């Protein structure tokens with residue numbers, strides 16, 4: 205049995221993207237059956253496609269891009285918690301979620317993860333995400349990273365001026381969006397998340413896995 209759980213979304217033309225963001229286009233341009241030496245595909249997509257990391261530059265002008273992120277935040281021990289219910293995730297929800305005192309990286313599983321099993325996939329606006337009180341809780345707890353199971357860490361109907369992104373990215377908390385946690389049991393794992401080294405980019409897709417820890 206593999207010790208790695210892949211929690212990345214499959215990137216294909218069927219993957220929903222944020223309304224207004226570029227749709228994914230993955231097409232084979234060079235084709236062996238049409239005389240090319242090799243099969244060569246072209247990918248056209250936004251940098252916030254699928255499972256991805258947000259850089260501070262996403263919401264903070266002139267801040268660092270994804271190529272300058274500290275990868276130490278994205279690799280290491282993490283805790284996966286599961287929050288039942290609907291609506292915005294608040295500080296009270298996180299406070300009641302038994303986050304261990306030594307947790308530095310927190311992944312939050314919600315009902316959102318079940319949507320990644322839908323056929324066909326579609327964009328949901330009613331996803332669970334962190335409100336500003338939850339974002340402040342993350343910063344106050346000194347977490348290095350927070351990961352969520354939908355395409356934004358902030359609710360679709362955001363509070364004024366998108367405080368969740370501003371609070372988290374302003375404090376240099378690592379942010380992973382678009383995790384698929386449907387097959388993950390809450391608990392402790394080793395997180396490995398490596399965003400593409402896109403120079404000066406506000407975000408980047410990231411193959412992301414959890415390593416099951418030895419007993």
Ligand SMILES: [Zn+2]
Nearest residue numbers: 252258381407
């Ligand atoms: Zn993003």
